[in-house]
Amino acid sequence: MFDTMTLTKIVGGFCGTFLVFLLGGWAAEAIYSGGEGGHGEGEEQAYVIPVEDATGGAAAEEGPTPEELTAQFQEAFAAADPAAGEGEFRPCSACHSLAQGENRTGPSLYGVVDRPVDSIEGFDYSGAIEKVNDVWTPEHLNLFITNPKQYAPGTKMNFNGIRDVQDRANLIAYLATNPGG
Template identity: 50%
Template sequence: MFDTMFITKVAGGLFGAWLILLLGKWGAEEIYHAEMHGEQSYVIEVAGAEEEAPAEEVDVLALVAAGDPGKGEGVFRKCSACHKVDGTDGVGPHLNGVVGRQIASVGGFGYSGALSGIEGDWTPENLWGFLNNPKGWAPGTSMGFAGLNKASDKADVIAYLQTTQ
């Protein structure tokens, strides 16, 4: 059933189909390359696309001062899968006393290089930036959390963390 001629026919069919595909790709590239056609004949303009709204300035200290530690404890449950506030480390370092503590300073915890290279303390502003977008604030961090979207949630969590000294 599978003699030499059958295998040759199958191989010829596969290679022929591949050749047709490559020739079709080459022909399409020759026809549709934009740089071969000169300048654009028209441009579709989108209203408002030129201007970006300026980023809103946030008074972090005022928001944190108005934050509710009780609500922050509830929001912190999202964090409690990895972080604890009882002085023991989990997947992440313990966060009791984090406000005002030096960044990446919990002894015995293996921080990612992203946080180890950052100088300074965990001020409310730094915590706000980190909680907003951990990977944007410390590129290369091993923290997999995407961040908190609501400003009130961030303020409440920071207010709660201030009570865990």
């Protein structure tokens, strides 16, 4: 079976591998922490990533307020093209149906415009949207599909949103025509 020499080679192989990992960790720590002594208080970081403006950058990324989004949307919705919205619906169709009563991963979107929130029988809603609004008005739909996770924290909808206001307006105009019913 195993003789002493084979067992010694196996144990030596494990010890050698462990030693290589220890030396690699020590070398990496020396490179990235500035070497000599580890992570003492008051030590300067060895490699610093420069950031232009850490405070102003976050505020700039937040984007427009809900009031600004609504004003932009109302202007775009007045000129919305439902035919163009049909193309915007294609990614939505992976999880939503336009047929009345046909739920998929998401609820049916048949008649969603001006429909009460969480009103489809037999669909297990997260309840996050109920905390935000009561009826799916075009304005509420616009805010939701801009960024679902920001609009209704805790929603089950796993979608990053549609950034272009005219694309959102076209989609909502398409949904308002109650296609698929």
